[in-house]
Amino acid sequence: xxxxSKSALTGACTAVLIAVAACGSGAPAQxxxxxxxxxxxxxxxxxxxxxxxxxxxxxxxxxxxCVMCHGPNxxxxxxxxxxxxxxxxxxxxxxxxDYVIQAARMGIGxxxxxPRGEVSDADMQQIADYLASKTPKDMGGTLGGDAR
Amino acid sequence: xxxxxxxxxxxARIRQARAAFQAALGADNVFFGEEDAAAYNDKFAVDDxxxxxxxxxxxxxxxxxxxxxxxxxxxxxxxxxxxRGKNLGYGGSAPVLADSVILDLSRMKKIEYDEExxxxxxxxxxxxxxxxxxxxxxxMKHWLSTPGNSWGSVVGNALDRGVGYTPYGENxxxxxxxxxxxxxxxxxxxxxGALEGSPTWQLYRYGFGPAWDQLFVQSNFGVVxxxxxxxxxxxxxLMGMDVEFDNPEDLGPLIDTLxxxxxxxxxxxxxxxxxxxxxxxxxxxxxEWTDQPGALSDEVISAIRKKYRVGWWGVSxxxxxxxxxxxxxxxxxxxxxxxxxxxxxxxAQWKRGEPLENSGWTGTPISFPMQNANWHGGRGGHIGFxxxxxxxxxxxxxxxxxxxxxxxxxxxxxxxxxxxxxxxxINVNAVLLDKDDPAMMGRVDPFLRQLVADAKAxxxxxxxxxxxxxxxxxxxxDFNDNAxxxxxxxxxxxxxxxxxxxxxxxGIWPGAKGGxxx
Numbered sequence: 001x002x003x004x005s006k007s008a009l010t011g012a013c014t015a016v017l018i019a020v021a022a023c024g025s026g027a028p029a030q031x032x033x034x035x036x037x038x039x040x041x042x043x044x045x046x047x048x049x050x051x052x053x054x055x056x057x058x059x060x061x062x063x064x065x066c067v068m069c070h071g072p073n074x075x076x077x078x079x080x081x082x083x084x085x086x087x088x089x090x091x092x093x094x095x096x097x098d099y100v101i102q103a104a105r106m107g108i109g110x111x112x113x114x115p116r117g118e119v120s121d122a123d124m125q126q127i128a129d130y131l132a133s134k135t136p137k138d139m140g141g142t143l144g145g146d147a148r
Numbered sequence: 149x150x151x152x153x154x155x156x157x158x159x160a161r162i163r164q165a166r167a168a169f170q171a172a173l174g175a176d177n178v179f180f181g182e183e184d185a186a187a188y189n190d191k192f193a194v195d196d197x198x199x200x201x202x203x204x205x206x207x208x209x210x211x212x213x214x215x216x217x218x219x220x221x222x223x224x225x226x227x228x229x230x231x232r233g234k235n236l237g238y239g240g241s242a243p244v245l246a247d248s249v250i251l252d253l254s255r256m257k258k259i260e261y262d263e264e265x266x267x268x269x270x271x272x273x274x275x276x277x278x279x280x281x282x283x284x285x286x287x288m289k290h291w292l293s294t295p296g297n298s299w300g301s302v303v304g305n306a307l308d309r310g311v312g313y314t315p316y317g318e319n320x321x322x323x324x325x326x327x328x329x330x331x332x333x334x335x336x337x338x339x340x341g342a343l344e345g346s347p348t349w350q351l352y353r354y355g356f357g358p359a360w361d362q363l364f365v366q367s368n369f370g371v372v373x374x375x376x377x378x379x380x381x382x383x384x385x386l387m388g389m390d391v392e393f394d395n396p397e398d399l400g401p402l403i404d405t406l407x408x409x410x411x412x413x414x415x416x417x418x419x420x421x422x423x424x425x426x427x428x429x430x431x432x433x434x435x436e437w438t439d440q441p442g443a444l445s446d447e448v449i450s451a452i453r454k455k456y457r458v459g460w461w462g463v464s465x466x467x468x469x470x471x472x473x474x475x476x477x478x479x480x481x482x483x484x485x486x487x488x489x490x491x492x493x494x495x496a497q498w499k500r501g502e503p504l505e506n507s508g509w510t511g512t513p514i515s516f517p518m519q520n521a522n523w524h525g526g527r528g529g530h531i532g533f534x535x536x537x538x539x540x541x542x543x544x545x546x547x548x549x550x551x552x553x554x555x556x557x558x559x560x561x562x563x564x565x566x567x568x569x570x571x572x573x574i575n576v577n578a579v580l581l582d583k584d585d586p587a588m589m590g591r592v593d594p595f596l597r598q599l600v601a602d603a604k605a606x607x608x609x610x611x612x613x614x615x616x617x618x619x620x621x622x623x624x625x626d627f628n629d630n631a632x633x634x635x636x637x638x639x640x641x642x643x644x645x646x647x648x649x650x651x652x653x654x655g656i657w658p659g660a661k662g663g664x665x666x
Contacts, residue, residue, distance in 0.1 A: 043506040048281035115187035117206035117252035
């Protein structure tokens with residue numbers, strides 16, 4: 001269902017990973033010689049509710065429950081970038097809502113399952129509809145609907 | 149009575165408890181479907197057949213936690229409390245005893261903030277990202293101390309003695325006052341919180357008489373429903389450096405250089421010396437470099453290090469506080485590092501008002517270090533082995549050599565760090581798993597047991613361990629025929645006679661008499 005690509009370690013992915021190494025957050029830093037002039041690119045600040053005050057209901061829930069791993073510097077983004085052209089879930093145009101729910105509830109790849117005690121069925125549906133909002137309806141998405 | 153050798157509660161008892169939980173918490177917060185139970189399994193388990201819960205309940209308040217405990221005690225159902233359940237590498241959200249019911253506290257997310265005194269009173273469901281957002285919305289006047297996986301709970305991390313990297317890095321030592329529900333459903337407040345209406349609950353740790361906070365840390369004596377925590381005031385400036393070292397033997401001198409600076413107080417943070425794979429496992433996968441099984445060769449290690457320009461060891465040091473003080477301390481730190489002839493040294497500097505380095509050194513929550521779960525390319529994970537060492541270069545080098553030899557003997561890739569406390573080091577090993585390789589997975593358990601035995605032979609014990617090894621590690625604390633474990637069991641039996649709170653946590657089982665569970 002998704003756009004798989006083996007161009008993983010190029011482009012945006014590489015930029016994210018190099019930034020990770022160069023900023024020394026929890027991992028040893030890279031040699032400054034490898035960094036662009038003026039130092040490495042700054043790591044992005046985490047996306048949280050206060051940084052997107054205008055977020056809609058599904059987007060708010062995505063930020064509260066998911067973006068720590070599926071934001072610009074998150075574990076999920078880093079791992080998806082190894083095998084997909086579009087690693088950020090919010091930018092995907094091929095995410096059926098049902099697939100989002102199944103992946104979250106069962107876990108997928110290195111992602112643990114998200115239990116209903118943590119995210120209720122109603123909230124999960126809103127998150128899935130939000131992430132499916134750039135995906136056409138005939139692909140299981142909500143594009144053209146009123147989810148966003 | 150719940151006991152160690154029980155197979156878990158029988159289905160009739162679970163049905164009875166389930167109905168009572170639904171009445172007390174609402175049907176929407178009681179989860180006993182097959183998928184519900186599976187969602188709380190340990191994603192990084194070495195043996196996927198172990199530690200399966202029977203279901204979960206999610207109370208929304210301390211009162212509902214009390215009600216759940218009363219029901220569990222009456223019916224005899226073991227509960228396994230989790231704050232957010234992200235204790236990956238140590239068991240995640242799974243219980244020691246199979247068929248326990250998960251007491252999922254992730255809905256409890258209240259934050260009370262005393263800005264003047266720099267304290268918070270948190271419920272267990274508050275994650276590091278939640279607290280970060282809360283503080284950021286109020287001008288970030290206080291910083292967090294975040295672990296490498298900040299997905300989890302602030303309370304849960306401190307209660308399992310997790311660490312961060314700032315001067316407040318030893319999170320459990322910043323706990324100040326708790327509210328705890330006991331097995332009989334009663335509620336106590338510790339320290340100054342025992343005094344009704346006290347304004348000093350989050351200001352003075354000890355109260356009057358015995359101090360109980362640490363008795364609810366890594367224990368199963370109660371369920372913490374609120375926890376006070378001190379936060380570090382935003383410093384005026386940050387100065388330091390990221391330093392890489394070329395050789396495995398550089399570890400000892402580096403520790404002997406940093407330890408006196410840490411003890412003296414010139415260095416107030418808790419730096420962590422990580423090996424090359426700690427950096428590389430986040431950046432790449434093993435198959436990019438070799439298809440050979442067994443531990444990586446020196447040639448492969450050199451190639452990976454060359455590409456990413458990482459040392460065999462690396463450390464990030466930061467000074468926090470007044471700019472004038474940092475400027476005076478920086479040259480001392482710089483000279484100490486230069487004297488060790490590092491491979492590279494990159495300075496870092498920040499002053500209030502400038503854009504902040506979004507890293508663990510500034511208490512910014514992060515999750516990317518967990519990318520090491522994908523080192524082997526497929527279904528992966530890691531399991532922790534973390535003995536406590538003296539702050540000695542000789543001891544650390546001996547531990548490193550002994551452990552590294554074992555990794556090679558068992559054909560495992562070595563990812564490790566040496567994390568400073570005030571007077572100790574913790575040698576944190578993240579043993580990287582390939583769950584698609586049955587031969588490797590078969591070696592993991594004997595390997596872990598060997599590491600525990602090797603450490604014990606030196607008088608070292610682990611500060612924290614995975615569900616699989618709680619009994620084993622508890623048994624290594626063996627002074628006077630495991631007298632401490634026997635004391636813990638006597639306390640357990642007194643406070644939780646039905647044995648319903650987290651049986652087996654830290655090797656403490658209900659119903660044990662005189663160390664029979666050791």
